Ligand SMILES: Cc1cc2nc3c(=O)[nH]c(=O)nc-3n(C[C@H](O)[C@H](O)[C@H](O)COP(=O)(O)OP(=O)(O)OC[C@H]3O[C@@H](n4cnc5c(N)ncnc54)[C@H](O)[C@@H]3O)c2cc1C
């Protein structure tokens with residue numbers, strides 16, 4: 001199946017099996033430079049990417065859903081200014097995910113922060129996200145390197161930076 | 171790397187008519203909803219036997235949420251997050267709690283109502299909750315020029331062991347729930363269905379009472395891989411009973427349901443699973459007592 005999509009802002013023409021999971025496509029197409037897991041249904045949560053701006057487990061997305069899609073991996077996301085909010089939050093709190101799960105947990109945090117401010121120009125309502133929801137969302141990644149307190153502290157610190165962006169723009 | 175692995179044909183109908191046509195031509199093709207169950211099965215890929223696919227994602231009718239005077243109607247391709255966004259005024263508290271307790275937001279954006287009800291081999295939380303709420307599903311069969319439609323009570327989709335009774339080419343198109351609200355409901359989950367399904371238990375209970383007399387009581391207990399139990403006898407025993415329930419009443423209900431579990435489960439339940447079920451039944455009846463006393 002031939003599929004046109006964009007990966008980290010580069011358009012690509014893929015020729016892949018229609019039901020091939022996105023994580024395998026990304027690993028193979030990038031020659032290994034994109035770091036994602038392939039855990040054969042153990043639901044490790046280490047394969048998160050942004051698909052049309054929303055976080056997904058890439059092992060649950062088949063190739064046939066990628067026509068015209070915009071895929072951003074952690075490697076692409078870390079070049080965006082939004083990543084700085086999390087970098088600063090990690091530095092401020094002195095906690096950060098371990099190297100093993102850093103990419104996926106960072107993108108889960110990003111998916112929570114997106115509720116504060118979305119893509120440039122389209123702001124979303126600033127939903128109050130309760131602490132339980134934050135910890136639950138992060139539990140999609142099963143690596144135990146951060147405890148609940150650390151997760152909440154990181155989110156709160158990053159949310160302050162993200163809200164400042166919104167204030168500055170408006 | 172994956173030589174010899176075939177690339178299944180994927181049909182992407184845009185209307186229900188096209189979908190019936192595709193299903194009629196390719197009766198062995200697999201309906202694809204959110205894909206979360208299909209793709210989280212071990213060894214999903216590569217697989218030499220992968221069936222062709224009919225994706226349900228492009229059909230607007232299946233994504234509709236509508237309200238009639240009496241019912242909330244949910245298209246089978248509505249995702250859990252879409253329905254949660256509809257909000258508290260429309261959703262029964264039991265359904266809301268079940269949806270919120272399922273996976274995480276990232277996954278709930280992908281999980282659909284139809285997919286959640288139609289999985290083969292595992293019974294997920296939604297089925298028990300919709301059955302407890304007396305929900306109905308619209309099932310289309312014999313898809314093609316003479317498509318047949320029937321509305322079924324949700325529990326009629328499964329046998330007592332939770333096995334799906336739909337045929338591979340039957341399609342769930344809508345789910346219907348009455349706006350009549352339960353006076354009391356509770357949803358309990360023990361264990362993780364994805365990590366240890368053999369230890370996991372769901373309990374959904376919906377009940378109405380007026381002037382401390384129970385008039386409608388429906389409990390469903392699900393063991394994801396071995397049991398889907400609606401204990402009708404206990405339901406009948408509860409109907410007409412005064413609240414608060416006595417400890418003998420509660421003890422009798424726990425014993426009766428535990429006996430039914432042992433008779434009906436496909437395999438001997440895991441001791442943790444059985445213990446969780448007993449504790450959930452007891453705790454939910456105490457919770458019902460507490461609510462009825464505090465609302466006096
Ligand atoms: C990380 C993760 C965490 C999870 N956590 C939970 C949890 O906490 N609680 C819980 O209950 N579940 C949980 N689940 C399971 C989840 O509920 C199921 O995977 C989901 O319900 C399947 O829905 P789907 O739309 O993705 O269906 P699909 O995977 O697309 O389809 C499932 C099956 O239904 C058939 N089908 C789909 N739509 C129809 C239709 N309209 N008519 C007839 N047949 C149809 C398909 O052919 C397939 O056989 C979790 C799953 C994941 C991946």
Ligand code: FES
Nearest residue numbers: 039044045047059
């Ligand atoms: S690879 Fe482990 S959850 Fe996707």
